[in-house]
Amino acid sequence: AQTVTQSQPEMSVQEAETVTLSCTYDTSENNYYLFWYKQPPSRQMILVIRQEAYKQQNATENRFSVNFQKAAKSFSLKISDSQLGDTAMYFCAFILVGTDKLIFGTGTRLQVFP
């Protein structure tokens, strides 16, 4: 069975600083996608970034980037120049190609302080 683990229940960072959120996953399959979703206090789930497992290059979206280590089954999210609006719950998620189930981690609550 596939699992996603986020070992940091809570993190905090000062505005303009950089923070890294950890995520590991477990699967014996080779073709999958990985995602980071953000859930602010409004509770709207917002896609932050996505990574195809077959791509070695790490995905980047503006201030958000990932460190994808396929062999280690690690998929961490780096937020640079943190902003107050980044305060949210962050969920790491995984889906196998050919299935329809998005598997979520337990989430990391990020607080950005002024």
Added chain:
Amino acid sequence: GAVVSQHPSWVICKSGTSVKIECRSLDFQATTMFWYRQFPKQSLMLMATSNEGSKATYEQGVEKDKFLINHASLTLSTLTVTSAHPEDSSFYICSVPTSGAQETQYFGPGTRLLVL
């Protein structure tokens, strides 16, 4: 990405009544939609897969007679919580996958249900 709406955004109802929640894909035709449930400070739990033109597929432990799903069209899926009880109080979220289920899922804003 897909734009997804949900209605209502929140609802309070008495125990024993039924509540219908709508999920609409505003700019994308979806043969499949997903319904999730989220308890406070917890992750999302997949309840069921809504399939246009066929029966919904429920996850283990989810009562299909309790949570009725109807995928009325390529842009609309509804979740009806029948004979709601306080333990059904939760946050219900739908999602729409683009280009097949293995591609990205875009989420609706969610519906907060409180059963008194």
